[in-house]
Amino acid sequence: MLEISPIFNAMMRHKSHALLLIIQIALTLAIVANAAFIIENRLTLMNRDSGLPEAQLFKFDVFSFGKDIDLNQQMELDETMLRAIPGVIDAVTINQIPISGSGDNTIFMDRDDTPNKNNNDKNLHSKSNTPAKHVHTGVYRGDTHTLNTLGVKLIAGRNFSEDEIIYGNETQPISVAIVSKAFITTMFPELKGLEQQGVGKLIYVFRIPIKIIGIVDKLQSSQVTSSHIEQTIILPKIQTRNFYRFLIRTAANQQQAVIDKVENLMLKLYPNRVIRTPRTLTYLRDNSYADDKMMTQLLMILIVILFLITALGIVGMAVFNVNRRRKQIGTRRALGASKGNIIRYFMIENWLITNLGIVLGIALSILLSQFLMQQFSLPKLDNSYIMATMIAIWLLGIMAVYFPAKKAAQISPAIATRSI
Incomplete structure (x- = not known):
């Protein structure tokens, strides 16, 4: 965990990229958690037993x-x-x-x-x-x-x-x-x-x-x-x-x-x-339930799109960082850093960004839930939906950054330092 400080300092030198991804993750968490809660609420209503044949x-x-x-x-x-x-x-x-x-x-x-x-x-x-x-x-x-x-x-x-x-x-x-x-x-x-x-x-x-x-x-x-x-x-x-x-x-x-x-x-x-x-x-x-059915379908599509955009954002930032740091990666490899060290570096960087986005996203989730309660008389958002969305974003981040990080670990010290 001693790597966190230098990784964080490196992020701050290009804070605009990290900030955009943090906001994207926060919005995804807030919208997906509330959308999933609304979907479950609508499905529960649509599946109620009428007591009739x-x-x-x-x-x-x-x-x-x-x-x-x-x-x-x-x-x-x-x-x-x-x-x-x-x-x-x-x-x-x-x-x-x-x-x-x-x-x-x-x-x-x-x-x-x-x-x-x-x-x-x-x-x-x-x-x-x-x-x-x-x-x-x-x-x-x-x-x-x-x-x-x-x-x-x-x-x-x-x-x-x-x-x-x-x-x-x-x-x-x-x-x-x-x-x-x-x-x-x-x-x-x-x-x-x-x-x-x-x-x-x-x-x-x-x-x-x-x-x-x-x-x-x-x-x-x-x-x-x-x-x-x-x-x-x-x-x-x-x-x-x-x-x-x-x-x-x-x-x-x-x-x-x-x-x-x-x-x-x-x-x-x-x-x-x-x-x-x-x-x-x-x-x-x-x-009678046509509007509810359409709402659930649209919200499901929205969730998929948000996760896809977030995954592409994480992949895009990881690829950008790999290309920008090829010389730095090669130097670290020449100084004895293993492929695992390189992969871990990018995983920790993504973990930091994801956690910052999640912290902001939790606050946004609660605010959005309160707004929906006041404007549309929806029930209060259950914390389990926030937790489930957090876990999904963590897993999404790990999968999205792994392959760019693995590619970075393949950089040869000789190729990275050829211009020296």
Whole structure:
């Protein structure tokens, strides 16, 4: 290690070259560490288990423009016909589709938190002076066939009964609901690990109490970018309007055969309507995560380019130093320096530059992470990504400088000193 001081002094005589490489290494560390963290974060989101038999599900939309139609009756006829198609496990009219990119959301509370209008003290609540818990929730509306069509697992409680379903413009308030396990643990944190005890609990929306009668293991909402995607609720309500949507679950390997029949059968049953192109849940998932997929691909390309540029920078500087120091290398060889001594010299020089770049890069990584947290609400950068990138840059530096250093070690003392 006694060689470090003279090597460092030699670097300072040509500090501009070393400084550029240090900055390049620092930027590579900062960008690659954060890019790798973002990639891992995006991949984790894209690979989340939806809890659904995605390969068996597809949806299509219907727009009825006929004036001579009873929508309630027609929707019932449509569902009956769809369930009778060979290969169909179940079908339901539903307001939104899981992981499709858009849908309904609302906020539920663990108690009625609306201030009493007859009380001037707005800080007083119906049951407690502490604020009620608010949970952002993806809202599904369906009937007794919703659970079976979705293919979700009911882990506690029961399904809706037929007399609990509210159709069309019926005005009676919804009184029961089925929720996801994640909804229970968010609304009632004390039930974490005891989610089944959530059956019978009351929740509130617009001052209306709703009793939880069932809990499903997992059901994601439509909005894949939401941090509340796992918090969902199913309400026993079928809305009557000219535009409505069907979700169909088919047997394995029967999906395309059913899709091919749907439009003709629907129009045969009632022709005065438009059937939009059926879309599989796999297609909707890919479409919803398309931006995330493109981002990960671009960041992967960026990482490769940065590593390549850094490697070329290290190689370029090493080759430049070898050519500039041919006479010095030859003199050292003539004075008894071995090939290993020459290789070690360039390796130590690269090690110094790399470490200086890494120190600066760590600071830049943290600053960049804080910026991304503030501007894009990303999680804090995990230190393991900085460490992994450091190791990658060290290994890259060793491989990049080794071959120029080995070439330098081949310089003959006679060739290097020929001009003397």
